[in-house]
Amino acid sequence: MGIDVGEQSELSDGRLGETERSSDHVRFMRRAIELGRRGSTAGDGGPFGAVIVRSGHIIGEGWNRVIATRDPTTHGEMVAIRDACRRIGSISLHGCELYTSGQPCPMCLGAIYWARIERVFYGFSIQDAAGIGFDDHFIHEQLAKPPGQRAIPEIPLLRAEALEILEAYAANPGRVHY
Numbered sequence: 001m002g003i004d005v006g007e008q009s010e011l012s013d014g015r016l017g018e019t020e021r022s023s024d025h026v027r028f029m030r031r032a033i034e035l036g037r038r039g040s041t042a043g044d045g046g047p048f049g050a051v052i053v054r055s056g057h058i059i060g061e062g063w064n065r066v067i068a069t070r071d072p073t074t075h076g077e078m079v080a081i082r083d084a085c086r087r088i089g090s091i092s093l094h095g096c097e098l099y100t101s102g103q104p105c106p107m108c109l110g111a112i113y114w115a116r117i118e119r120v121f122y123g124f125s126i127q128d129a130a131g132i133g134f135d136d137h138f139i140h141e142q143l144a145k146p147p148g149q150r151a152i153p154e155i156p157l158l159r160a161e162a163l164e165i166l167e168a169y170a171a172n173p174g175r176v177h178y
């Protein structure tokens, strides 16, 4: 029970398990949207808020702080991931879900995979954000191209010297696997 019928249509895409309460998903998404609203109203950055949930409880929160921190990596999802990892004392968010007001950009998507987050819910789409000038869509287009055809060149240099530290790390039996 506990189904919020008013929001059912937005969640009826078949990705929710039958035992899940859509009202919880709606509550967490509304929190993400509220954080995005507050942050952007305060001038911290764009209208992007995010929360990370484990076992029905919020364990991390964040909103876009790119302007406030002069740091282009402080997207809402990144801030929320850092908050959650610090709070639980782990580099893994396995078993967690992320709710974000806007579909993650490639940077945040990478962080989401690194953190082992299991599922992502988003409000507006990358195309929606591109409509007001956020260039996430452009980055997705770049990633879809072969490296040699992208706007920012990636140029191999000093591979042999760099490989030395890679091999030394691989040979260390005490290294942390992640």
Ligand SMILES: [Zn+2]
Binding pocket: 075, 076, 077, 104, 105, 106, 107, 108, 109
């Ligand atoms: Zn992002």
